[in-house]
Amino acid sequence: MTVLVTGAAGFIGYHVAERLLARGERVVRLDDTNPSYNPNLKQLRAGRLAAHSDFGIVRADIADPGVVVGCLERAGWFIWRLRRGALVPRASLRE
Numbered sequence: 656m657t658v659l660v661t662g663a664a665g666f667i668g669y670h671v672a673e674r675l676l677a678r679g680e681r682v683v684r685l686d687d688t689n690p691s692y693n694p695n696l697k698q699l700r701a702g703r704l705a706a707h708s709d710f711g712i713v714r715a716d717i718a719d720p721g722v723v724v725g726c727l728e729r730a731g732w733f734i735w736r737l738r739r740g741a742l743v744p745r746a747s748l749r750e
C-alpha cells in the first residue's frame with residue numbers, strides 16, 4: 656500500500672508516516688515546512704524518515720493542484736491532516 660500523508664513534517668503527520676513505514680507501507684510525504692513554528696524541527700522530522708522511505712519529502716503547498724495530483728499518482732490512499740486554517744488559502748475557496 657502506498658499512502659500520501661500530508662503535513663508529514665508536522666506532529667501528527669510525522670508520527671503517522673513513521674508508523675506506516677514501520678509497518679512496511681510506502682509513504683509519499685507532503686509538507687511545505689512553513690515557519691508556523693520552529694522550521695528546524697520540521698526539517699529534522701523530514702530528514703529522519705528519509706532513510707526509511709522510497710520517496711523524498713515533497714516540499715510544496717497542498718493548495719497547488721499539480722502537486723496534489725502528482726502525489727496521488729503515486730499513492731492509492733491518503734491521510735489528510737494539516738494545520739487548521741492553513742489547508743487552502745481563502746482565495747482558492749472562492750474559486
Ligand SMILES: NC(=O)c1ccc[n+]([C@@H]2O[C@H](COP(=O)([O-])OP(=O)(O)OC[C@H]3O[C@@H](n4cnc5c(N)ncnc54)[C@H](O)[C@@H]3O)[C@@H](O)[C@H]2O)c1
Nearest residue numbers: 662664665666667668686687688689716717737738739741
Ligand atoms: N496535535 C494535536 O494534539 C492535535 C489534536 C487534535 C487535532 N489536531 C489537528 O490535526 C492537524 C495536525 O496537527 P499537528 O499537531 O500535526 O499540526 P502541525 O502544525 O505540527 O503539522 C501540520 C503540518 O502541515 C504543514 N502544512 C500546513 N499548511 C500546509 C500547506 N498549505 N501545504 C503543505 N503543508 C502544510 C505544516 O508545515 C506542518 O508541518 C491540525 O488540523 C490540528 O488542529 C491536532
